[in-house]
Amino acid sequence: MTQIITTLAEISDRYDALFCDLWGCVHDGLTPFAEAIAAMQTFRLKGGTVMLVTNAPRPHEPVRRQLESIGVPEDAYDGIATSGDSARAAMFRGAVGENVYFIGQPQDQVFFSPLELIENPVTITQVPVEEADGIICCGPFDSLADLEVMRPQFLLAKNKGLKLLCANPDIVVDRGDTREWCAGALAQLYTELGGESLYFGKPHPPIYDLARRRLDALGKSIPDHRILCVGDGVLTDIDGALGEELDSLFITGGLAARETKTENQPDPTALEAYLANEMMQPTYSIGKLR
Incomplete structure (x- = not known):
């Protein structure tokens, strides 16, 4: 207790x-x-x-x-x-390939800044989901929108066998009095659709x-x-x-x-x-x- x-x-x-x-x-x-x-x-x-x-x-x-x-x-x-930090290290080691479909907001582009601690990092290129080797998810494009808007892209990615690297396992967060979706909610949806999600944050x-x-x-x-x-x-x-x-x-x-x-x-x-x-x-x- x-x-x-x-x-x-x-x-x-x-x-x-x-x-x-x-x-x-x-x-x-x-x-x-x-x-x-x-x-x-x-x-x-x-x-x-x-x-x-x-x-x-x-x-x-x-x-x-x-x-x-x-x-x-x-x-x-x-x-x-x-x-x-943890997820970026995995990305630069090639956890989801070099050509990645990015899900997130403009301020999340800092995720792709160089990481000097990784020896021989892979070169990451952001591409449409149709051309991707894997997915990098920092959060929804719109944190207040229905997550189901991602279903078509996720079904395509799942059928291609793409792994999704989840940079934030949280499902929701409260910004002041407003509850917003986080990357973990999208990773959960992708997993439910049959895709594979990789996590590096708590828990x-x-x-x-x-x-x-x-x-x-x-x-x-x-x-x-x-x-x-x-x-x-x-x-x-x-x-x-x-x-x-x-x-x-x-x-x-x-x-x-x-x-x-x-x-x-x-x-x-x-x-x-x-x-x-x-x-x-x-x-x-x-x-x-x-």
């Missing part, structure tokens, strides 16, 4: 590092959460390390610039590991391997039992933590606020019913990071 806590400080002395989700935990896509920022800063002041682990389908540097632009201070975290292992490497690069050799995963997605953050055998803190006031009846804190009965239905059991739960 999950333990409901009221502040991170109640348990922070048990951990040396946080693998902290961004959207829904630290900000809502538009505005930072002041209490979350303060909790992260306090954790760092006491000697902890905060690694932001996000399913953003972009390299970590553009994510850092985005955080700066919306007012997330740099003293709230130590590093960033993104799904985009899949590559992004956790990357986060650990980023800790090592900071000179922080932290054992798994001293790492706490923080997030509002049970199918990404919490499932990923369970798969990595890491403790987790479920932020109930994010994607599952309605189901857990969270205002300031979750309703215990609603929370247990929700977790039982999802077959997940986070170590701890809290209404919001603070």
